[in-house]
Amino acid sequence: MVDVKGLKKVYKLSKKQMAKDNRKTNKLVAANDIDFEAKDGEIFGLLGPNGAGKTTILRCISTLIKPTEGSVKVAQYDVVNDSFEVRKRIAFLTNELKLDENFTPKYTMEYFGKLYGMSKEDINKRREELFAYFGVDSYQDMKIAELSQGMKQKLSIVVSLVHNPEVIIFDEPTNGLDVITAKAVTDYLEKLRQLGKTIIISTHIMSVAERLCDRIAIILNGEICINGTLKEIKESTNTGNLEDAFFKLYQDKVGAII
Amino acid sequence: MSNDLLTIVKKELKRVFDDKRLVFTAIILPALAIAVIYSIMGMMIDNMVDTMQQHVPIVYVENAPEEFLRLAKTPAYLTSMELNDANGDLESIKSQIYSGEVDLLIVFEDDTEVMISNYQDYDRLPNITTFYNSSEDNSSTARFRLFPNLLEQYEKMIIGYRLGNAQYASVFAVDRIEETHDIVDEQKAAGRSFSTLFPVLITIFLFSGGMGIGMDTIAGEKERGTMATLLITPVKRETIAFGKIIGLGIISFISAISSFIGIVASLPFSKALFATGSGDVSLGALGFGVSEFALLLALMVTMVGVFVGFISLLSVFAKNVKEAGTYVTPLFMIIMVLGFMNMFNMNSVELSTYAIPIYGSVAALRAMFMFEASTVGILITCLVNIVLTGVLVVLIKNMFNNEKIMFSA
Numbered sequence: 001m002v003d004v005k006g007l008k009k010v011y012k013l014s015k016k017q018m019a020k021d022n023r024k025t026n027k028l029v030a031a032n033d034i035d036f037e038a039k040d041g042e043i044f045g046l047l048g049p050n051g052a053g054k055t056t057i058l059r060c061i062s063t064l065i066k067p068t069e070g071s072v073k074v075a076q077y078d079v080v081n082d083s084f085e086v087r088k089r090i091a092f093l094t095n096e097l098k099l100d101e102n103f104t105p106k107y108t109m110e111y112f113g114k115l116y117g118m119s120k121e122d123i124n125k126r127r128e129e130l131f132a133y134f135g136v137d138s139y140q141d142m143k144i145a146e147l148s149q150g151m152k153q154k155l156s157i158v159v160s161l162v163h164n165p166e167v168i169i170f171d172e173p174t175n176g177l178d179v180i181t182a183k184a185v186t187d188y189l190e191k192l193r194q195l196g197k198t199i200i201i202s203t204h205i206m207s208v209a210e211r212l213c214d215r216i217a218i219i220l221n222g223e224i225c226i227n228g229t230l231k232e233i234k235e236s237t238n239t240g241n242l243e244d245a246f247f248k249l250y251q252d253k254v255g256a257i258i
Numbered sequence: 259m260s261n262d263l264l265t266i267v268k269k270e271l272k273r274v275f276d277d278k279r280l281v282f283t284a285i286i287l288p289a290l291a292i293a294v295i296y297s298i299m300g301m302m303i304d305n306m307v308d309t310m311q312q313h314v315p316i317v318y319v320e321n322a323p324e325e326f327l328r329l330a331k332t333p334a335y336l337t338s339m340e341l342n343d344a345n346g347d348l349e350s351i352k353s354q355i356y357s358g359e360v361d362l363l364i365v366f367e368d369d370t371e372v373m374i375s376n377y378q379d380y381d382r383l384p385n386i387t388t389f390y391n392s393s394e395d396n397s398s399t400a401r402f403r404l405f406p407n408l409l410e411q412y413e414k415m416i417i418g419y420r421l422g423n424a425q426y427a428s429v430f431a432v433d434r435i436e437e438t439h440d441i442v443d444e445q446k447a448a449g450r451s452f453s454t455l456f457p458v459l460i461t462i463f464l465f466s467g468g469m470g471i472g473m474d475t476i477a478g479e480k481e482r483g484t485m486a487t488l489l490i491t492p493v494k495r496e497t498i499a500f501g502k503i504i505g506l507g508i509i510s511f512i513s514a515i516s517s518f519i520g521i522v523a524s525l526p527f528s529k530a531l532f533a534t535g536s537g538d539v540s541l542g543a544l545g546f547g548v549s550e551f552a553l554l555l556a557l558m559v560t561m562v563g564v565f566v567g568f569i570s571l572l573s574v575f576a577k578n579v580k581e582a583g584t585y586v587t588p589l590f591m592i593i594m595v596l597g598f599m600n601m602f603n604m605n606s607v608e609l610s611t612y613a614i615p616i617y618g619s620v621a622a623l624r625a626m627f628m629f630e631a632s633t634v635g636i637l638i639t640c641l642v643n644i645v646l647t648g649v650l651v652v653l654i655k656n657m658f659n660n661e662k663i664m665f666s667a
Contacts, residue, residue: 012662062490064486064489064490064661064664065665066661084494087492092490096483097483097484097490098482098483098486098487099484100482102277103272103273103276111265111269112491114265115265115488115491115492116491117492
């Protein structure tokens with residue numbers, strides 16, 4: 001379970017960044033007053049355009065950055081005070097986390113498995129299972145550099161799941177994947193939900209959010225505009241689908257779409 | 259924690275040893291390049307000295323007194339120069355000196371012989387003018403080695419005549435008895451040769467060995483996004499920092515040893531590069547015992563810790579490998595300057611000097627090769643290096659926790 005309460009993240013900008021973005025203050029509020037709860041056996045979606053603050057929120061949950069205000073708890077552990085315990089229990093997958101391309105998938109699994117404190121038998125078992133599911137097994141002794149883009153992304157997912165985490169956080173899970181790989185990934189997320197895992201994903205693709213998420217929070221300008229099931233969101237905005245609901249909220253909050 | 263540390267160190271080593279290109283540039287190339295370059299340099303110096311020694315200086319003389327010519331034709335001088343009469347053609351000879359074809363022109367005053375024999379009637383000395391070319395080694399040697407020697411003998415001859423006996427012109431005989439007068443400690447003499455260049459070379463090798471791979475292992479990982487993947491694992495930041503430093507330190511050390519093997523391999527040809535004293539330039543002549551080697555090893559290992567610590571710290575701070583290069587290169591220059599400051603310093607190393615970070619390490623190396631090192635001093639240097647490495651690990655750990663540095667997006 002992930003519990004986010006009153007999360008605020010303020011970035012301090014350098015003079016160079018201020019000049020680049022033409023900003024008058026050196027503070028940028030990337031996320032403000034974020035409240036939500038992602039339960040076990042649930043896929044929770046953060047939906048919003050680029051720059052809305054989705055990645056910032058996910059980074060805070062994953063202990064990579066610290067919240068300026070508010071609290072984030074992952075499986076009862078605080079991300080600031082118990083970051084070590086949190087890291088043991090989560091998988092965080094984003095485009096900016098990469099694997100060293102000089103190693104083979106097999107070695108990479110072993111390396112990360114060991115860092116998560118797993119035994120050799122557990123690592124092997126997990127590797128066989130995940131490699132078979134994602135079709136990495138026949139490439140496991142090749143250098144990652146030699147793999148196709150899709151295979152690299154599948155491997156990133158596999159490696160992030162090596163320790164069988166309780167909480168899975170995916171930043172744009174299907175971004176840049178071909179339709180076949182994207183389907184394999186979303187199917188696996190559904191499988192993880194069945195296993196009772198807590199899953200948080202961020203996306204700007206409506207169909208992904210609509211099909212996959214049990215509950216959705218729409219984020220605009222660093223704030224949550226609405227939080228609920230698809231049905232609740234449609235009812236509340238008096239619209240027929242998520243896309244219409246999103247644009248209605250966007251117009252209310254940000255203004256007309258050009 | 260120790261398991262994680264081992265995993266990270268192993269991965270760092272595997273990263274290098276699996277990559278044939280890295281193995282070649284970090285480990286094989288230093289030995290090969292240094293052996294070849296130093297051998298060629300040494301052989302060229304030997305060759306230059308040989309050519310100079312083989313050269314017979316071409317000397318022209320104008321108005322030479324009879325006695326001077328007689329002396330020049332004695333067996334002692336006959337083979338050591340080719341003496342010609344200038345025959346008044348001074349300008350042409352000067353242009354030949356300018357072009358390097360002739361080495362020396364000696365011009366005696368017109369009536370030198372009269373002035374010498376009636377010396378009591380003159381209130382000034384007969385003048386000798388010499389012409390040479392300071393840009394030509396052979397010409398300089400003829401002017402400043404051959405000529406003074408010849409003139410001294412000539413003057414002695416004249417004084418002998420004036421005193422009525424050639425023996426009276428000399429007052430002392432120096433070291434005439436056949437026995438060894440050089441009471442030299444061969445070990446110290448060899449050490450003196452090594453103490454000039456070796457401390458600087460060892461320092462430079464230790465630093466440069468870790469430089470390329472160090473920037474790649476941290477700044478490169480940051481740039482490629484693999485560092486963040488590591489930071490998301492439940493491994494303590496200091497373990498990551500320490501693991502990287504140990505892995506990098508081992509590579510650095512192997513690379514430095516490889517460079518060192520290069521020097522040893524080149525020694526048969528490159529003695530001229532290192533010989534500053536009269537000692538035999540070989541590691542055998544240095545005769546380090548077990549305790550000396552143990553201290554040298556401790557010194558080098560702790561120096562590696564400090565160097566890779568600094569390289570890592572700057573690489574963590576940098577956004578990419580290019581930026582890391584901008585920070586690490588000036589540091590490399592500072593290290594080289596500290597090394598060279600020791601190179602031309604022959605003073606004994608004070609105990610307090612051992613405690614100066616980096617400079618003290620180079621000084622300690624120098625003291626070791628000069629056989630003047632104090633064990634306490636070396637241990638102080640090692641301790642300072644260990645503490646400094648510890649401080650660097652803490653700083654790196656803090657940087658890993660600094661989201662502005664690690665995730666500047």
